[in-house]
Amino acid sequence: MTRTLTLTVNRQSHRIAVAPETTLLHVLRNDLALNGPKYGCGLGECGACTVLVDGLAARACVLPVAAVVGHEVTTLEGLATAEGLDPVQVAFIEEQAAQCGYCLNGMIMSVRALLNHDPHPSKQAIRAALEHNLCRCGTHVEILKAAYRAAGHDDEGECV
Amino acid sequence: MNGSASRRPTGIDRRPGSLGGEGRFGVVIRPPVYRLRDGTFVCSRLLGVDRNSVAALPGRIEVVIEGNFVGVVATSLQAAREAARRLHLEWQPLTATGDSPPRGRALEAESSRHSGNTVETAAPQGRYLTRHYGWPSRMRWGDEPGWVVADHAHDRLDVWGPTATPTLLKRDLMALTGLPQETIDLHCTAQASGIGRHCGDDAAADATLMSRAVGRPVAVWLDASYVRDVESLGQAQRIAVSAELNAQGAIERYRNRQELAGSDTPVVALWLSGVLDTQRHDDGATSEPVSPPFSPYTFRDQRLAAPGVSREVHGDDGVLELQHGFARESFLDEVARTSGQDPVALRLRHLDDRRGVELIESVTRRAGWVWPTKANEEGLSADVNRGRGFAYAQLPDRHGRIDEGVRSAWIADIEVNRITGDVSLTRLVVGQDSGPLVDTAQLQEILQQRVLGVARPLLAREPSFDEWGENGGGESQSKLTAETRDVARAPCSTPMKGSDGEQVSALSPLDEADLSPGVAVIANALFDATGVRFRQPPFTAPRVRQALQGECGTSGSEATAGRRLSRWRWRWLAGAAVATAGAAAMLWPWKSPIAPVARPAANLYSAETIERGRLVAEAGDCAVCHTGQGGIDNAGGRAFDTPFGTLYSTNITPDEATGIGNWSYAAFERAMRHGISRDGRHLYPAFPYTAFAKTSDADMQALYAYLMAQPAVSAEPPANELSFPFNMRALMAGWNALYHDAAPFRPDPSRSDLYNRGAYLAEGLGHCSACHSPRNVLGAEQGGERYLAGALVEGWEAPPLNALSRSPIPWSEEALYRYLRGGESELHGVASGPMAPVVAGLGELPESDVRAIAHYVAAQMDASVNDTDDARSQAQQLVARSAASTSGMEAGERLFDGACASCHVDTGLPSFTQAKVSLALNTNLYSERPDNVIQSILGGVHATNVSGIGEMPGFADSFSDSQVTTLVEYLRARFAPGEPAWSGVAERVSQIRKDDNKTHG
DSSP states (O other), rough: OOOOEEEEEEEEEEEEEEOOBBHHIIIIIIISSSSSSSSSSSSSSTHHHEEEEEEEETTTSSSGGGGTTHHHHOOOGTTTTTTTTTTTHHHHHHOOSSSSSSSHHHHHHHHHHHHHHSSSSSSHHHHEEETTTTOOSHHHHHHHHHHHTTTTTOOOOOOO | OOOHHHHSSGGGGSSSTOSOOTTTEEEEOOOEEEEEEEEEEEOOOEEEEEEHHTSEEEEEOOOEEEEEEEEEEEEEHHHHHHHHOEEEEEOOOOOOOOOOOOTTTHHHHHHHHHTTBEEEOSSSSEEEEEEEEESSSSOOOOOOOOOEEEETTTTTTEEEEEEEEEHHHHHHHHHOOOGGGGGEEEEEEEEOOOOOOOOOHHHHHHHHHHHHTSSOOOEESSGGHHHHHHHHHEEEEEEEEEEEOOOOOOOOEEEEEEEEEEESOOOHHHHTTTTTTTTTTHHHHHSSOOOOOOSSOOEEEEOOOOOOOOOHOOOOOHHHHHHHHHHHHHHHHHHHHTTOOHHHHHHHHTTTOOHHHHHHHHHHOOOOOOOOOOOTTTHHHHHHHEEEEEEEEEEEETTOOOTTTTTEEEEEEEEEEEOOOOOEEEEEEEEEEESOOOOOHHHHHHHHHHHHHHHHHHHHHHOGGGGTTTSHHHHHHSSEEEEEEEEOSOOOSSOTTOOOHHHTTOOHHHHTTTTHHHHHHHHHHHHHHHHHHOOSSSOHHHEEEEHHHHOOOOOOHHHHHHHHHHHTTHHHHHHHHHHOOOOOOOOOOSSOOOOOOOOOOOGGOHHHHHHHHHHHHHTHHHHHHHHHHTOOOBOOEEEEETTEEEEEEESSSSSSTTTTTTTTHHHHHHHHHHOOTTTSBOOOOSOOOOOOOOOOOHHHHHHHHHHHTTTOOOOOOOEEETTTTTTTTHHHHHHHHHOOOOOOOOOOOOSEEEHHHHIIIIIIIIHHHHHSSOOOOTTBBOOGGGGGGEEEEETTEEEEOOOOOSSOOOHHHHHHHHHHHHHHTTTTEOOOHHHHHHHHHHTTTTHHHHHHHHHHHHHHHHBBBSHHHHHHHHHHHHHHHTSEEEEEEEEHHIIIIIIHHHHHHOOOOOOOBSSOGGGGOOEEEGSSSHHHHHHHHHHOOOOOTTTEEEEEEOOTTSSSEEEEEEEEHHHHHHHOOSOOOOSHHHHHHHHHHHHHHTTTT
């Protein structure tokens, strides 16, 4: 049964007629044309679909859209501001931390969520935060480097 | 032929498509305006048809046009209905004749008091009174909806359907088709002692016209839509009776004038198709008059005008006698009540017939007649009025010999529900004096047969079959006393056995007239009960209701009803305690069908009542069971696997054909309290009427109001698949005797109000025990220690709610409240499976009610009020213990890390999609059986509308059975390490997957 829901996505308000159990990911990609979040496993396992809800990481592929009514949703597209890209995005570019790039949305959003919670996390906390974000290309070293850079760990050499 | 044969002739059942390959289904479209008034038929003229508008629709649509008759024929009823909706027709509006009355006015005008209908003036010597009585051209459309089928082929016509007037129907079909009499075969059920023509005849003619056009058998669904024909055809008879009373209250002058003698009104299709000249019908009035109607009374100055109608045209003397008897006996009752006399005494005053006087005296003695009637209001619910009426008839025998004729005196007791308009005949005392020969048993049998025949179409409700007679019902309210003396002639050649319709129809028409007091006696009792005079039958619930509402403005009874509703308010507990007495005293006829009624109007109940009913429905979780997988709310079809076979929930939307649209309140209440369907069948106790019986009257009424105010959905649930002997519904009567206590809820005075309120909700509407109590081998809930001891329902385990609870942390009242209110308890987990929609429903209830339920359940568990510090620290220990796996089950761990950990492991970083309650506290992992864990993994957890429950995807499509087994065993070992490993997990996984596939399609 279709209902009209009001969503706040990237600081903009949208009214969408949708079945309330539709996943947030489908609404973002299909209705709002926000293709930053990716469809990976569809079961909340891989993290490619990660978005922020009230600044917390959320797996958009298992979240019914009705659950985010009244909350602030931020997608990859909403990280940048008029002043420029988000520091996490800048760090990933500088480290060239992408192979195919499919997991990158989830990596960037998860690091953003971590930094929202703790602006200076330990390397161990960074690794824990990215533990359930899967990358199939084996780009983990570059991704971790980018995350450390975003978190302000400047000691380049050692990344593990 | 019995009733069911008439509804489903020649193997045609309700499923479209089973007419055989060649059968078709037809729907008629009547003109926007058509009516018969005083013998003249007028209707809108059909100007054009756009057949292209339905050309693209499926179902081999054929449009049948004959004059102004429009029918649509298709291969299924749905297709025909859809095409009828879409078919573009152009009608010429009726402007020339102007006065097109709004629909429904015709009936209304004759049902109640209206200015112009009543003339009352002071006469020189006393009082002068005139009343008009009517008789409709059509009675209702029969007892319940059903098929009418016509097959017009090879110059012959076969018709299957119900009719009360086979002779007239045949005559009309001959006119319609031009076929000679011998080529028309009516395979019809002549209804026992019909009191007039009903719409079955119109439907038969409709089917005939369509069948002739398409050259195949055509079935028409005869249902409430034919009520338009009843309204449009209006009155057949109108009789004016007047009298002048002298100072002593005796009738000095008596006049009886036939104002309208439409006699039998031909079927609508005859008028529409143009076969009948629209101006020709009043020829009956110009034909030779017959002898005046006989009246048993003697008045000093009496003039009885003959009806201007010949017997050939009329064709049914019995009905004519009924009509005049109705007018006369109603009028005498009105005269008596207006002048403050005992209606019986008034009749005796003018009756100069020893045998008649003796009969009346005997019957009044037998019935305990007193004047004024003292309606015994004790034990009646507030909406029910009782009344008592009397009527008498004497008729000449076949040869016109008055002394040899039949005398009969009737006294009827009725109950009227002011809210629903339902009239129930609670007692009938009939005395019949037919002459010298006595065969009491036979006469009594015939009376029972005939009384039913009269009462059924009048009241749209049957008295119970098994409570007849002196020895039948014991102290029951419903009994018939047949007073028989000096039975003269054997009333019919064949003895009556059973309810065989054919034999009844074989009786001579005059015998119908023996029952002529039957109509007036009910009208008189209705007046006694309600103060509203019905001057035209039938007295069906919608008409009674309408009349009661119409009368309200003047007599103030609407004001009373309004006050009563507002006083109900939201006081459940008070309602439960007070209203139960009424329910207990109301004996609805056991097992007999309660006749269908038209769906109550949406505005019948106040918004307050409907809102209250919505809350009752939420408390009772009606929609949880009565909504199929992915189906429309309350339209039924959800499958229930029971040990005895598969049951499907029914459609409880107010659709008249497939839902409960034609259930009267009485039928609804009986189903809720006794588990008996409107048609008299027993319902299976999967429907928790054992719990619903405890609902208060006020809540029951509100629930009925709410359900009837919802949109009607046409949906037929699948047939139940039960194994023998459980497919025998009659067995449920024995089951009920053993296990069902229909007593409404009684509060326990030693407990608090909060506890009693909770008990009322949990034991009654909430029917917690329906799922949470184990059932015995016969499917009855177990009580005592086993009450709320947990059970398996729909493949889920409903955990114990008593001291047997296996929750790792003991529940508290506060935790129960938060779980029921928000779907989640931080120390126990979330509601899932069939419990999720229950919580969603409870979300609609006031906080105090949910607190009451929590209080009651907590008392069953001996739970504390709040979570203790002990419990909290114990919980912390459990969570800490499970942080790392020590089981050494590698395969399981890998599955868990890959699929579950992203939500179910606390990394210290909060996430929006993280599971809120640690698996270490989840009751399901501590249970004796793995079912709920398996269900959650396969199907996930879904409750979009309860924010606390969260959402988990199902893994049925990504995990194999062995992976699920591995994972389940791992979860048990890691999160409930103190519990023994489950055995047989693999078997349960494959079984549950199989069952889920079945129910989810």
